Amino acid sequence: MEEPLTETTPPILQDDEKRGRNMTDNFASGLLAASRPRGSSCIGQFTILDSAEVTEADLGVNFFLEPDDVGKFRAERTCALLEELNPDVQGHCNTEPVEYFLTQSSDTHPLRPFTHILVIAPIVPELLADIVSHCLTTSKPLFYIHCVGFYSDFSVQLPSAFPIVDTHPDPTATTDLRLLTPWPALSALVEEKTRDLDSMNAHEHGHVPYVLIILHFLEVWKETHDGQVPSNYREKSDFKELVRKGMRTNNPEGGEENFEEAIAAVLKSLNPSTPSSAVKEVFEAEECKNLTHDSPHFWVIAHAISEFYKAHNALPLPGSIPDMKAQSADYIQLQNVYKTKAREDVAEVTATVRELAKQHGHLTQVDEKEIEAFCKNAAHIKLVRGRPINPAFPGQKLKWGQRAKAAVSALTKPDSLILVHIAFLAYDEFCASHDADALAGAPRAPGSEDSEVEFDAEKMTGIANTIIDNLINEAGTRIEEPDYSDIGVRVAQYVQEIVRAGGGGELHNIAALTGGMIAQEVIKVVTKQYVPVDNTCVFDGVGSRTEVLRLGADSVL
Amino acid sequence: MEMDGADPNGVPGEVDRKRWTYLDRILNRPGPFTDEEWVPGEPNIESLERMKILVIGAGGLGCEILKNLALSGFKDIHVIDMDTIDVSNLNRQFLFRQADVGRPKAEVAAQFVEKRVRGVKITPFCGKIQDKDEDYYMQFGMVICGLDSIEARRWINATLVGMVDNDDADTLKPLIDGGTEGFKGQARHCIEWAHIIAWEEERKDDTLDTDDPEHITWLYQKALARANEFNIPGVTYSMTQGVVKNIIPAIASTNAIVAAACCNEAFKIVTSTNPPLGFPGTNNYMMYTGDDSVYTYTFEHSKKDDCPVCGNLAKNLEVDPNMTLEEFIASLAEKPEAQLKKPTLRTEEKSLYYQSPPSLEEQTRPNLKKKFSELVSDGEQLAVSDPAFQIVFKFKLVFKK
Numbered sequence: 001m002e003e004p005l006t007e008t009t010p011p012i013l014q015d016d017e018k019r020g021r022n023m024t025d026n027f028a029s030g031l032l033a034a035s036r037p038r039g040s041s042c043i044g045q046f047t048i049l050d051s052a053e054v055t056e057a058d059l060g061v062n063f064f065l066e067p068d069d070v071g072k073f074r075a076e077r078t079c080a081l082l083e084e085l086n087p088d089v090q091g092h093c094n095t096e097p098v099e100y101f102l103t104q105s106s107d108t109h110p111l112r113p114f115t116h117i118l119v120i121a122p123i124v125p126e127l128l129a130d131i132v133s134h135c136l137t138t139s140k141p142l143f144y145i146h147c148v149g150f151y152s153d154f155s156v157q158l159p160s161a162f163p164i165v166d167t168h169p170d171p172t173a174t175t176d177l178r179l180l181t182p183w184p185a186l187s188a189l190v191e192e193k194t195r196d197l198d199s200m201n202a203h204e205h206g207h208v209p210y211v212l213i214i215l216h217f218l219e220v221w222k223e224t225h226d227g228q229v230p231s232n233y234r235e236k237s238d239f240k241e242l243v244r245k246g247m248r249t250n251n252p253e254g255g256e257e258n259f260e261e262a263i264a265a266v267l268k269s270l271n272p273s274t275p276s277s278a279v280k281e282v283f284e285a286e287e288c289k290n291l292t293h294d295s296p297h298f299w300v301i302a303h304a305i306s307e308f309y310k311a312h313n314a315l316p317l318p319g320s321i322p323d324m325k326a327q328s329a330d331y332i333q334l335q336n337v338y339k340t341k342a343r344e345d346v347a348e349v350t351a352t353v354r355e356l357a358k359q360h361g362h363l364t365q366v367d368e369k370e371i372e373a374f375c376k377n378a379a380h381i382k383l384v385r386g387r388p389i390n391p392a393f394p395g396q397k398l399k400w401g402q403r404a405k406a407a408v409s410a411l412t413k414p415d416s417l418i419l420v421h422i423a424f425l426a427y428d429e430f431c432a433s434h435d436a437d438a439l440a441g442a443p444r445a446p447g448s449e450d451s452e453v454e455f456d457a458e459k460m461t462g463i464a465n466t467i468i469d470n471l472i473n474e475a476g477t478r479i480e481e482p483d484y485s486d487i488g489v490r491v492a493q494y495v496q497e498i499v500r501a502g503g504g505g506e507l508h509n510i511a512a513l514t515g516g517m518i519a520q521e522v523i524k525v526v527t528k529q530y531v532p533v534d535n536t537c538v539f540d541g542v543g544s545r546t547e548v549l550r551l552g553a554d555s556v557l
Numbered sequence: 558m559e560m561d562g563a564d565p566n567g568v569p570g571e572v573d574r575k576r577w578t579y580l581d582r583i584l585n586r587p588g589p590f591t592d593e594e595w596v597p598g599e600p601n602i603e604s605l606e607r608m609k610i611l612v613i614g615a616g617g618l619g620c621e622i623l624k625n626l627a628l629s630g631f632k633d634i635h636v637i638d639m640d641t642i643d644v645s646n647l648n649r650q651f652l653f654r655q656a657d658v659g660r661p662k663a664e665v666a667a668q669f670v671e672k673r674v675r676g677v678k679i680t681p682f683c684g685k686i687q688d689k690d691e692d693y694y695m696q697f698g699m700v701i702c703g704l705d706s707i708e709a710r711r712w713i714n715a716t717l718v719g720m721v722d723n724d725d726a727d728t729l730k731p732l733i734d735g736g737t738e739g740f741k742g743q744a745r746h747c748i749e750w751a752h753i754i755a756w757e758e759e760r761k762d763d764t765l766d767t768d769d770p771e772h773i774t775w776l777y778q779k780a781l782a783r784a785n786e787f788n789i790p791g792v793t794y795s796m797t798q799g800v801v802k803n804i805i806p807a808i809a810s811t812n813a814i815v816a817a818a819c820c821n822e823a824f825k826i827v828t829s830t831n832p833p834l835g836f837p838g839t840n841n842y843m844m845y846t847g848d849d850s851v852y853t854y855t856f857e858h859s860k861k862d863d864c865p866v867c868g869n870l871a872k873n874l875e876v877d878p879n880m881t882l883e884e885f886i887a888s889l890a891e892k893p894e895a896q897l898k899k900p901t902l903r904t905e906e907k908s909l910y911y912q913s914p915p916s917l918e919e920q921t922r923p924n925l926k927k928k929f930s931e932l933v934s935d936g937e938q939l940a941v942s943d944p945a946f947q948i949v950f951k952f953k954l955v956f957k958k
Binding site (some may be wrong): 057061066067149150167168401404447450453492497508510512516520529533536548 | 575576577578579582583585586587588589608621624625628629651654672673674675734789809810811812813814816818820821822824831832834840843845847848849850851852853855
C-alpha cells in the first residue's frame with residue numbers, strides 16, 4: 001500500500017430524514033470488510049452523521065439494526081454493529097442534524113477533520129453546495145449518492161488533478177518488447193544467438209526464443225526492403241511467411257513451437273510504441289509543464305519522463321518479457337538484457353528528477369522506488385480531472401458547461417441511463433421545494449402518500465422536462481421528433497418508478513449493490529489504485545445494468 | 558390477536574407490516590414497467606412468503622444472499638453448505654464471528670439472519686449438495702447459487718436440468734447463479750482485486766440454458782486468449798478450473814454487488830414487480846468488472862445446440878480407431894465443454910470401463926489398452942457417465958478414415 005491509511009477518517013454524512021438508512025450499512029460494511037484482508041491498509045476511522053431515530057421501517061432495509069434498537073439513534077446503533085465487523089476500525093457517530101452540524105460557528109470548517117466525504121440524498125441544496133465547495137478547496141474526494149426503489153446513482157467529485165500510477169492494466173496490454181527499435185545490447189544478443197541458426201541441431205533450433213527469431217528475421221527483411229521494417233498488414237503477413245519459411249518442419253511435430261510463437265506475435269509486436277492519449281494528457285498538463293517548489297511527486301516524475309520521451313521518442317522500458325519457449329539460460333540472458341535497459345532508463349529519469357529538485361528547490365526527496373514504479377507503468381498512467389458536483393436548486397438552471405454536448409448526445413441514445421440521472425436531479429429539486437413539515441430544512445421526497453403518487457409524478461416529470469430543455473438549450477442544439485417525444489416518455493417512466501418507491505424508499509438489494517460499488521470506488525480513491533469512476537455511475541435494477549457518465553460543472557457556483 | 562402492542566417485527570401470519578413499509582410500496586403500487594395483468598398488494602406478499610427458496614453455499618456470497626433474501630420479504634429459506642467456519646473466513650463472511658470458528662457455516666448463518674430479521678425461517682443443511690436427491694430439490698420453487706466451486710455448480714445445474722419434465726411446469730426450477738472470479742492465468746504474484754464477476758440467471762418457460770460447462774468454457778477461452786497473447790503454453794481446461802476454484806480474491810464489496818444483483822432478480826421473478834432478466838429473447842446474463850471504472854455487460858447468453866448437459870441427442874464424436882481406450886479417457890479430461898475426470902464408459906452392448914466398484918473396475922481394466930477398433934464398431938453409440946454429473950453423455954462414434 002502506498003500510504004498509511006490509519007489517519008483517514010471518512011465520515012458518512014446523512015440527512016436526518018428517514019432516508020439513506022441502508023446505504024450506510026452496506027457502504028460502511030463493504031468498506032470495512034473489504035479492507036480487512038489487505039492487512040496493511042484499512043479505513044482507520046469512520047463517522048456517521050445522522051440525527052434520525054430508528055423506526056420499524058428501518059429494520060426492513062438495514063441489516064445493521066436490531067428490533068431492540070427502535071427509538072434509539074440510528075447513527076449510534078448502526079455504528080456499534082458495524083464496529084463489530086472489524087475491531088481494528090474506530091467508528092464514531094454524531095446525532096446532530098446536518099444543518100446544525102454544518103452551520104456551527106467556528107474558525108474552521110466543521111468538515112475539516114475528515115478526509116473523504118459521502119453524502120446520501122436528499123439534502124438541502126445549500127448544504128450540499130457548501131460541502132461541494134469545501135471539498136473542492138481542500139481537494140477532498142466527495143461522493144453524492146441516490147438510491148430510490150430500483151434505481152441508484154452516485155457522483156464522485158475528485159480533486160481537479162487526480163493522477164494514478166498503479167492502474168493495474170490488463171496484463172495483456174503491458175508487454176512492450178520494442179522489437180522495432182532494438183538497442184545495441186539486444187541487437188548484439190540477436191547476433192550471438194542466431195548467427196548459426198542454419199547449423200543448429202534440432203533442440204537448439206527449436207529453443208531460440210521467439211523474440212530473437214523475430215529480431216533476426218527483421219534484419220533479413222530489411223536487407224530486401226531498403227532498410228524498412230514491415231509497416232502495414234500486408235507487409236506483416238509477408239513477414240510472417242518469411243518467419244514460417246525459417247521454421248523446420250522435417251520433424252515428428254511437423255513444426256517448431258518457438259517459431260509458431262514468433263509468427264503469432266508478429267501482428268501485435270511490430271507496432272511502434274506511441275504513448276496513449278491518457279499519457280499525452282499528463283505530459284500536456286499545466287502541472288506537468290510548469291513545476292513549482294511544491295509540485296507533488298507525481299508531476300515531478302511525469303515531467304522527467306516527458307523529457308525522457310522527448311529525448312528518446314519512447315517511454316522508459318518496462319523491462320519485463322513474457323514467458324516463451326526457450327532454454328532457461330537463454331531466457332534468463334534475454335530477461336537480463338531487458339532488465340538492464342529498464343534500469344538504465346530508470347537511472348536516467350532519476351537523474352532528471354534530482355536535477356529538477358535542485359532547479360525548483362523541492363523540499364522532499366522523491367524515493368527511487370516511486371520513480372521505478374512510475375517508469376514501469378509509464379504507458380498506463382492515468383489522470384482523472386475531477387469536476388464539481390452540481391447541486392440542483394429549485395427553479396435555477398443547472399450548468400452543464402463543457403459536458404452539455406455529450407449529455408445531449410446521451411439523451412438521444414435509447415439505452416442510455418442519463419435519463420435516470422436526470423430523474424434524480426428532478427427528485428432533488430422536488431425534495432428541496434417540498435418540506436416534510438412546517439419546519440424548514442427537512443425535505444419531503446415524492447410518493448410519500450398513496451393518494452399523491454400520480455400528482456407527485458406529474459410534478460416531478462415537469463421538473464425533469466425543464467432540466468432536459470435547459471440542457472438542450474445550453475448545448476445550443478435541437479432534438480427533432482420523434483426523438484424528443486421519446487425522451488419525454490422515457491424520463492416520465494423513470495420518474496414514475498422513483499415516485500412508486502415512495503418517500504425515497506430504498507430496496508435492500510439495490511442499496512446493497514450500490515453500497516458495494518461505492519465501497520469499491522472509495523477503496524480505489526483512498527489507495528490510488530485502479531481507475532475510479534469518472535464521474536457519475538447510474539444503476540438500473542430493472543434492466544440490471546450500469547452506465548458511467550462524464551458530467552459535472554465547469555466550476556463551482 | 559391484538560394489533561396494538563404486537564411484536565413490532567411481526568409474528569408470522571400477523572398483519573403488522575411496519576417493518577416492510579418501503580418494500581410494500583413496491584409490492585402495492587404498479588410501476589411503468591409492470592405487466593397490465595399484474596395485481597398489486599396481497600398476492601405479491603403471499604408469493605414471497607410461500608416461495609420455498611434454496612441457497613447453495615453459505616460463504617462470502619451465500620452470507621450476502623441469505624441477508625438479502627430475508628430483507629426482500631422471503632420467509633422460507635433453506636441453505637446448504639458442507640463447510641465449517643475457518644479463521645480466514647471472518648474477513649469477508651460477515652455473519653461469522655471469532656466465537657463461531659469450527660461451527661458449520663450453514664447453521665451459524667441461518668441463526669444470525671433469523672435473529673436480525675425475525676419472522677424469517679432459515680433451515681440449514683450442513684452437508685454436500687450431492688447428499689440430497691431429486692425429491693429434496695423438487696420441493697423448492699427457486700435455487701440461488703453462491704458457490705466457489707465449479708464442480709458443485711456443474712452438479713446442481715445438471716441435476717436441475719435432469720429433473721425437468723416437459724409436461725409438468727413445476728419441475729422447471731429457475732436457477733440464479735452468482736459467481737466471483739479472479740483468475741490470473743500465469744501471473745500468480747499479481748493479485749488483482751476487482752474482477753470478472755458473472756452471474757447467470759434462468760427462468761421458467763425456458764429450458765435451463767445457461768449451463769455451467771458453457772460457463773467454464775467461456776472462462777477457459779478467455780484464459781486461453783490471454784495465454785496466447787502472452788504466448789504461455791499449457792493453459793488447459795483443467796488448469797482454468799483449478800485456478801477458478803482455488804484463487805478467489807474477490808473482496809467483500811464484490812460479493813455484495815453480485816449477491817444483490819442475484820437477489821434482485823429473485824425478487825422480481827417472484828413478485829413480478831418489474832420484469833426480470835431471463836425471459837427467452839431477453840438478457841439473462843450480467844457481468845460486472847470494477848477494476849477500470851465500473852463496467853457491466855448485460856446480454857443474452859444463449860443455449861449451445863450441442864450442449865452435452867441439456868442436449869438429448871447423441872453428439873457425433875470423431876475418434877481414431879487406433880486410439881486406445883486409455884488415450885480416449887485422457888482426452889475426455891481435456892474436453893472443454895464437459896471435463897470428465899473419472900468417466901465410466903459403456904455401449905449398449907457392453908461395459909467398456911467402469912471406475913467403480915473395484916470388482917468391475919478390475920474386470921474392465923484390460924480394455925484400457927485395447928484399440929477402439931477392437932471394442933466398438935464405426936457409428937456405435939457410447940454412453941459416458943461421470944461422478945461430476947448426474948446425467949449420461951451420449952456420443953456417436955465416427956471413425957476417422
